[in-house]
Amino acid sequence: MQKDLLRLMRDPNLLPSEKQTLLSDIAAQAAAMDMPCYIVGGFVRDLLLNKPVNDLDVIVEGDAIKLGQELVKKYGGKLTTHQKFHTAIWYLPSTFTRSVHPSSLDLITARKETYQHPGALPAIKPSTIDDDLRRRDFTINAMAVRLDGDHFGELLDPLNGQADLEKGIVRVLHPRSFMDDPTRIFRAIRYEGRYSFALESSTLNLINPEALAVITRLSGERIRHELDLIFEEENSSRMILRAGSLGIFERIHPDLPMFDPAYSDYLNMDPILDIPTSRTAMGYMLWLMDLMEAGIMSIAERLDFTSDLRYSVWAVSQLKKSLPFLVNSKPSVWTYALEKLPELSVYVVYLVSREKALLDYLSMWRHVKPHTTGNDLKARGLPSGPRFGEVLSQLRAAWLDGEVSSEDEEGQLLIKLLK
Ligand code: CTP
Numbered sequence: 001m002q003k004d005l006l007r008l009m010r011d012p013n014l015l016p017s018e019k020q021t022l023l024s025d026i027a028a029q030a031a032a033m034d035m036p037c038y039i040v041g042g043f044v045r046d047l048l049l050n051k052p053v054n055d056l057d058v059i060v061e062g063d064a065i066k067l068g069q070e071l072v073k074k075y076g077g078k079l080t081t082h083q084k085f086h087t088a089i090w091y092l093p094s095t096f097t098r099s100v101h102p103s104s105l106d107l108i109t110a111r112k113e114t115y116q117h118p119g120a121l122p123a124i125k126p127s128t129i130d131d132d133l134r135r136r137d138f139t140i141n142a143m144a145v146r147l148d149g150d151h152f153g154e155l156l157d158p159l160n161g162q163a164d165l166e167k168g169i170v171r172v173l174h175p176r177s178f179m180d181d182p183t184r185i186f187r188a189i190r191y192e193g194r195y196s197f198a199l200e201s202s203t204l205n206l207i208n209p210e211a212l213a214v215i216t217r218l219s220g221e222r223i224r225h226e227l228d229l230i231f232e233e234e235n236s237s238r239m240i241l242r243a244g245s246l247g248i249f250e251r252i253h254p255d256l257p258m259f260d261p262a263y264s265d266y267l268n269m270d271p272i273l274d275i276p277t278s279r280t281a282m283g284y285m286l287w288l289m290d291l292m293e294a295g296i297m298s299i300a301e302r303l304d305f306t307s308d309l310r311y312s313v314w315a316v317s318q319l320k321k322s323l324p325f326l327v328n329s330k331p332s333v334w335t336y337a338l339e340k341l342p343e344l345s346v347y348v349v350y351l352v353s354r355e356k357a358l359l360d361y362l363s364m365w366r367h368v369k370p371h372t373t374g375n376d377l378k379a380r381g382l383p384s385g386p387r388f389g390e391v392l393s394q395l396r397a398a399w400l401d402g403e404v405s406s407e408d409e410e411g412q413l414l415i416k417l418l419k
Contacts, residue, residue, distance in 0.1 A: 005145060006153040008047045015053055022096070022105075026058060027147035029070050035062035038110075038129055038144040038156065045140050048165055049195065057106050059144065061129055064088050064107040071107075086111070086126055111135065115180040119214045122180075130158060137184045138191065139164045139171045164200070171200040178211035182218060185211065185248065186226035193239035207246055215251040220304035223252055227303070231283030237264035240287070253302045255295040259287050266351045273362055275343045281312055285348045289316040308342075315345035323353055331357070332397035335365045370395035371407050372414055380418060391417050 008014055009023075023039065030037030038059045046053045060067055068079045068088035076093030086109035092102070110132040113122035122135075129144055136142040139161040146154040155162070164171050170191050172178065178185050185207055192199055199207075215223070230239045240259045243249065249256040263286040271277050284305075288296050296317055300310040319341060326337060334357045338346050343362060350358035372395055377388055394417055398404045404413055 005047070005155050008050070009145070009153060013052065014047055014050065018096070019053075019056065022092075023056070023147060024152075025075065026067075026071065027149070027152055029074065030060060030062075030067055030147065031149035033062070033067060033070065035060050035067060035148065036129065036146065036151070037061075037067070037148040038146050040133070040144040041136070041141050044143040044145055044155070045161070045165065047145075048143075048162060056102065057108065058147075059108045059110050059129060059132055061110050064109040068107045085109075085124055118179045119182060119217045129156060133158055134173060136173065137177065137181070137187055139173065140169075140191065142173060168195065168197045169200045170197050170203060172203045172206060175202075175206060178206050179214055182211055182214040183222055183226050185215070185246070186223075186230065186243065189239050189242050189246070190230060190233060193235040193242065194233055209247075212247055212251045215248060220302050224303040224305070227283075228280045231267070231280040234268065236279070236283060237261075237267045240267075240283070253299050255291065256299055257287070257291065260290070263287075263352065266348070269351060271344060271347050275347055275362065278344065281309055281344060282348055284309060285313050285316040285345060286352070288313050289320055289348070289352075291317060293317065312342045312345050315341040316348050319345060319349045320353065323349070323355060326357070327355070329357075330397075331360065331365050331400040334358075334361055335368075335396075335400055336393075339366060365400055368396060368399050370399060371410055380414075382418065 010020065012020075015023075027037060039056060040059050041057050042055050043053045043057065058064075064086055065079075065081045065083070065088045068081065068090050071077070071090055072079050076095065078091040079088050080091070081088045088107045089104050090107055091104045109126050110129045111124045112127035112131040113124055113135040115122050133142040133144060133156065139159045141161070142157075142159045143161040144156040146152065146156065159173055170188050172184070172188075188199055188203065188207075191197060227240075230236050230243070233239060237259070241261060241264070244258045249258065266286055267279070267283060269282075271282075288299060291299070293314065296314055297310070300313065305313070319338075322337070326334060329337075338358070338361050343366070346358055346362060349355070350362065370392060372392065374388055374392070377391060378384070382388060382391070391414070395404075395410055395414060398410070398413055404410045
């Protein structure tokens with residue numbers, strides 16, 4: 001086993017050699033300070049699944065802040081510390097290649113956690129790596145690899161996470177896990193969907209009314225963070241449907257609908273053209289677009305949406321409802337109606353309606369502008385005022401609707417408009 005893990009840690013396809021060096025540097029420093037040092041959580045899980053690893057979460061039995069200070073002395077960079085939590089963030093110096101390295105790294109003191117009441121943020125006190133693994137969400141996330149000195153590459157797996165990884169099972173560590181932290185219900189769904197795993201049967205039974213009730217008490221920000229993470233996943237539709245079938249939505253907000261399976265395929269669709277992408281925004285748009293305005297506003301409030309997100313979702317629902325009134329309109333009418341809306345909202349309505357005018361707007365119409373500018377109008381003696389905008393938009397409409405098709409024709413129209 002040990003040998004296998006060492007092989008995986010040296011595989012540049014799973015862990016780029018620059019990250020391997022970074023880990024060795026940290027390990028050497030921890031060893032010099034006689035500080036047992038581990039890498040935990042998703043790193044170990046993904047490595048054992050033969051998947052490239054992303055996060056490097058470093059845990060020490062000792063003072064993580066002191067380790068951080070020594071690393072900064074030796075390699076440079078900056079440190080921010082949280083004395084209360086005995087943690088530090090090491091912002092790596094620019095000498096490390098940014099494309100391969102994370103820009104920062106969490107250095108954490110092994111800890112024990114207690115929850116004052118269900119759903120509360122935990123109280124923390126320094127402890128051993130064993131306690132630190134036992135405070136975690138699932139067995140597959142409760143493994144560590146030791147880094148310092150001769151211990152490099154030793155696997156710590158007190159809760160048999162490796163066996164569950166092999167069986168493809170998501171299992172909590174104790175029956176109160178979801179009560180303590182109901183965000184773990186969302187996390188369970190994410191791992192289940194991401195790796196095509198199954199929720200172990202007693203774990204599934206723990207997603208019961210008592211645990212679900214605690215979701216109601218979670219802040220909008222915490223819930224939205226979990227939903228955002230779901231929408232970032234490749235299998236997000238499977239996960240969001242699963243969350244609905246487990247009865248989670250009504251605990252978040254009574255008006256939150258089931259996700260319409262007919263929209264599932266669109267979740268993974270990258271916006272075309274030069275529209276800025278956001279998988280999460282598209283997720284919420286598809287999920288909420290068939291609600292009435294009041295429902296959208298109330299859910300946006302509960303989930304602590306940014307004002308941009310709230311507006312984008314509202315825009316999708318309004319546009320979808322007004323499509324029947326716009327069909328067969330001239331391009332200038334479409335453009336006038338669409339240009340106040342976020343482009344991603346227009347794109348989402350295009351996906352679900354396949355209304356060609358929406359695509360024409362996104363690919364062509366929104367870019368159409370007359371040659372004449374405000375300065376030209378000024379030069380022709382038009383006094384500034386609302387008439388400026390009117391003339392320019394009449395010129396634009398003429399281009400959009402094919403009434404002019406050359407600069408010359410635009411000039412003639414301008415003369416007529418200014419008479
Ligand atoms: N963790 C936990 N309970 C939570 C959140 C996190 O026990 N509510 C622990 C898990 O051990 C997890 C680790 O903290 O592995 C790091 O959390 P995070 O970065 O969110 O998850 P990753 O394991 O890195 O997984 P992902 O690939 O989903 O980011």
